[in-house]
Amino acid sequence: MTEHSIKRCQPLLGTFVEINLRGTMSEQALIHWSTLVFDEIARIHQALSFHQADSDLSALNRALLTTPSTAFLLSADLANVLLFAEELFNKTQGYYDISIASTLVASKHLPDHLFAETPLEHYQPLGSFADITIIDNYICSRRPIIFDLGGIAKGYAVDQAISLLPEGIRGSVNAGGDMRVIDWQKQKVEVKYSTNRVKKITMSNRALATSASYYNQQGSQYFNPKTERYMKINGSISVFATETMHADALTKATLMMTRKAAKQLLKDYNAIAISINRFGFSRQLS
C-alpha cells in the first residue's frame, strides 16, 4: 500500500482548524479519520463554548450564578478542564484564573447572554477561583462566579481529538495556533509574532500554543487578575508542552508571572516557553 496524505481545514471553535494527516492507507481512510477529528473538536466546542447559550459550560455558568452553593455535576469534559484550571490556579497563586470571564463580559470581550434577564451588577461581588470546591466531579462556589475556558478548551479539543487517531497515522492538528504534531521530532514550525511576520523554530515537544494580541484592534483581551489590568503583549509567547491544553494555559500564565516563578511553573509541566519580540528576536524561558 502506498502512502497518502490529506490536508483539510474547517471553520470551527471560532477559528480555523487545520488537519494534516499522512499514512500508508487509502485516501478514503484518511478522510474518515480526519472527519472523526473534526467531529470530536466540534463536539467539545459545542460542550465547552462560552458563546453558545445551550452549551454544558453555559448551563454550569447559569447554575454557578444563581445557585452557587448547590453542588453541580460536571460532565467528563468539564471535569477534565476545570480540574486542570484549578491545579493551575493553585500553582500560579491566582495568576491563572478562568473566572475573569465576568470582567471580559463587562468589557464586551465576551457576549452577555447569561445576563439577558438579570444584569451582571446584580451578582456582585463575584467570586474568584479561590471560592470554588471540586469534589468527585461535583462543583460548588462560595460566591456567584462564571468561567470562560477560552484557549484551554481549544487545546483540550485538540488533545482529545488527536487521541482518537490510530497508530501509523502521522501529521498534525492545528486549531487556530494551538497545535499537536504527531511526528514532531525535528519538525520546524512557524510562529507568527506580528500580523505579517513569522519566525521558524524547531518543535521541542509534541504540543505548541502561542499567545499574542496583534489581531485585536479593540485592545488586549489578556487580563491580569492580580493587577486588574489588561496586558499589552509586544510580539508573542509560545509554549511547547506534552499537552496542547497545558501549552495554551502556560502561555498566559507565563505572561503574567515573574520570570523566576514562570520558570518553575514551566519546569513542573516539562514545558519550554519562547518569546519573540517585535523585531523577531527570540528568547527561551525554561
Next chain:
Amino acid sequence: MSMLRRRFLKAVVATAASFALPIQVAFAKNYLTIEQAQKILWPEQKLTPAPVTLTEVQAELIEDLADIRVRNLHINSWRSADGGWFIVDQVIGKHENIDLAIAISVDGKVMGIEVLTYRETYGDQIMHPKWRAQFHGKDSSEFLKLDQQIRNISGATLSCRHVTDGINRLNHTWSTVLSKIAI
C-alpha cells in the same frame, strides 16, 4: 558622549534588524481540490454542474437579508441527484481571502463546510509577482511548489467571522433563489 554613541548604535541595530531579519508572510495554503471536497461533502452522490447567475434584484434582497455585500452574481454551484447543492464560494476578509466549499441539503441544511484555499493578504505583498500569480488560476507551478510542504503556523487566534458571514450569505442565497429552482 559614549552614552550617546551607544544609544545611536542601538538604534541602528534595531532599525537594521527590523529590515533584515523577519520573513514576510505571503502565503496561501491549498487544502482540498474541488473534486476531493465534492467526494467528502456529497459521498456517493453524482454531482451535476448547475451554475446560477443572480439578478441584481435577487442580489439586493440577499444583501438586505444577510446584511453582507454580494460581490459576485455568479454562483459556482453543482446539484446532487436528490436536489442538494454543492457551492464553491470566495470570502474576502480584512486579511484573508478564502475559497470554501459548502454543501446544502434539499431542505436548506448546511451539511458541511471545507476551506479549499486560504490566502493571507497584506498591502505590501500584493505587488509581489508570486503573490499575484495565485489569483490567475492555479497554473503558477512555482507558487504551487512553494505550497507543497505542510506549513504549520502557530499564532494568536485568527477569527473566522468572515467565513461565518459568508455562510450566512449562502444560506440566504439558498432560501431566496436556489430553493426555488426545480431539480
